[in-house]
Amino acid sequence: MGVETVGVGAGPDFEELRRRAAADGPPPAEGMVVCENLVRIHRTEGVEVQALQGLDLLVEEGELIALVGASGSGKSTLLGILAGLDVPTAGSARVAGHDLLAMGKRERLDFRRRTVGFVWQQTARNLLPYLTAVENVMLPMGYASVPRRDRRRQAGELLELLGIGHLAGRRPDEMSGGEQQRVAIAVANANSPALLLADEPTGELDSATSEEIFAALRSVNEELGVTVLIVTHDLMVAQEVRRTVRIRNGRTSTEVLRPERGEPGVEYAVLDRVGRLQLPPDFTEALQLSRRVRLALEEDHIGVWRAEEEVQG
Numbered sequence: 355m356g357v358e359t360v361g362v363g364a365g366p367d368f369e370e371l372r373r374r375a376a377a378d379g380p381p382p383a384e385g386m387v388v389c390e391n392l393v394r395i396h397r398t399e400g401v402e403v404q405a406l407q408g409l410d411l412l413v414e415e416g417e418l419i420a421l422v423g424a425s426g427s428g429k430s431t432l433l434g435i436l437a438g439l440d441v442p443t444a445g446s447a448r449v450a451g452h453d454l455l456a457m458g459k460r461e462r463l464d465f466r467r468r469t470v471g472f473v474w475q476q477t478a479r480n481l482l483p484y485l486t487a488v489e490n491v492m493l494p495m496g497y498a499s500v501p502r503r504d505r506r507r508q509a510g511e512l513l514e515l516l517g518i519g520h521l522a523g524r525r526p527d528e529m530s531g532g533e534q535q536r537v538a539i540a541v542a543n544a545n546s547p548a549l550l551l552a553d554e555p556t557g558e559l560d561s562a563t564s565e566e567i568f569a570a571l572r573s574v575n576e577e578l579g580v581t582v583l584i585v586t587h588d589l590m591v592a593q594e595v596r597r598t599v600r601i602r603n604g605r606t607s608t609e610v611l612r613p614e615r616g617e618p619g620v621e622y623a624v625l626d627r628v629g630r631l632q633l634p635p636d637f638t639e640a641l642q643l644s645r646r647v648r649l650a651l652e653e654d655h656i657g658v659w660r661a662e663e664e665v666q667g
C-alpha cells in the first residue's frame with residue numbers, strides 16, 4: 355500500500371479526504387425517518403442539558419410505531435426535531451428525504467406545512483376554538499395547495515373515515531375530549547403528510563376513549579398509508595403496535611417486536627450501523643461491568659465478560 359503525503363500541492367486535498375472517508379463508511383440508510391448519532395444540547399443560563407446523546411432511529415415508510423421512555427429521556431425533543439420545530443445540535447436526521455440539519459428557513463416552513471402532521475397531548479392545543487370541526491380540518495389544506503372548491507368535501511371525507519362525520523358542524527367546546535382528539539387527527543392529516551407525529555395523544559383520556567384515538571391513528575396508517583410515530587406512556591398503545599422503541603438517556607436502547615399486534619413481544623437491544631450496542635444498566639450492574647469488557651465470538655452468540663484485572667479487583 356502506497357503512502358501519500360497530505361500537504362500543499364501534494365496528495366489529496368481536504369475535500370478528497372472527506373469524500374474518501376464517506377466512501378469508506380456504510381452506505382446511507384433509507385427510510386421515512388433516518389436519525390444517526392443525533393445530538394441535541396439545550397443551553398439555558400449557562401447550563402447544558404444533553405437531551406439527545408447520539409440517538410439512532412430508522413422508521414420505514416408505512417410503519418406505525420410507539421416510542422416509550424422515562425420522563426426526561428428525550429422523547430419530546432426528538433419529536434420536535436422530526437416535526438421541524440427544533441434543530442439538532444449535531445448528527446444527522448432525515449424525514450421523507452429532507453435533511454433536517456441543512457434545511458433553510460423557507461424549506462423548513464414548507465416541510466412543516468406539507469410533510470408532517472402533529473397531534474399534541476393537550477386537546478385544546480390541536481384545534482381553533484371558534485371554528486367547527488370541518489373548518490378546522492379545511493385550514494391546513496390551504497397550506498397544502500388543495501383547491502378551495504375541494505376543501506370542504508375532502509375535509510368531510512376525512513372526518514367520515516375517522517367515524518366522526520356527525521361532528522362536522524360542531525365547535526371544540528361542543529365535543530368531548532376524545533372527539534376533539536379524533537378531529538385533531540383529521541386536522542393533522544389534512545395536508546396529506548408523509549409522517550404523522552403524536553405526542554401522548556391519549557394522555558388526558560380514559561382507557562375506552564384512548565382505544566378510540568388509537569383506532570383513529572391506525573385507520574390513517576392503514577387507509578391513507580401515512581407513517582405514524584406515537585410517543586406514549588400508555589401500555590395499551592405500546593402493546594397494540596408491532597414495534598415499540600425505548601429511549602433511555604437520549605439514545606434508543608431497546609426495541610420490542612411483536613409478530614402480531616396484542617401478542618407478547620421479544621425485546622431486542624439496538625445495534626447501530628457501526629456495531630455499537632448499549633448494554634442495559636441492570637445487566638452491567640449485576641455483573642459489575644465497567645469501562646472495558648472481554649468479548650468472545652461463539653458459534654451463535656457473543657460472550658461478554660468482565661476484564662481480567664477487574665475480576666481480580
Ligand SMILES: Nc1ncnc2c1ncn2[C@@H]1O[C@H](COP(=O)(O)OP(=O)(O)OP(=O)(O)O)[C@@H](O)[C@H]1O
Binds near residue numbers: 398405424426
Ligand atoms: N427547551 C429546553 N431547555 C432546556 N432543557 C430542556 C429543554 N427541553 C427539554 N430539556 C431537557 O432535555 C431533557 C429531555 O427532555 P424531553 O422533554 O425531551 O423528555 P421527554 O422524554 O419528552 O419527557 P416527558 O415524558 O416528561 O415529556 C430533559 O432533561 C429536559 O429537562
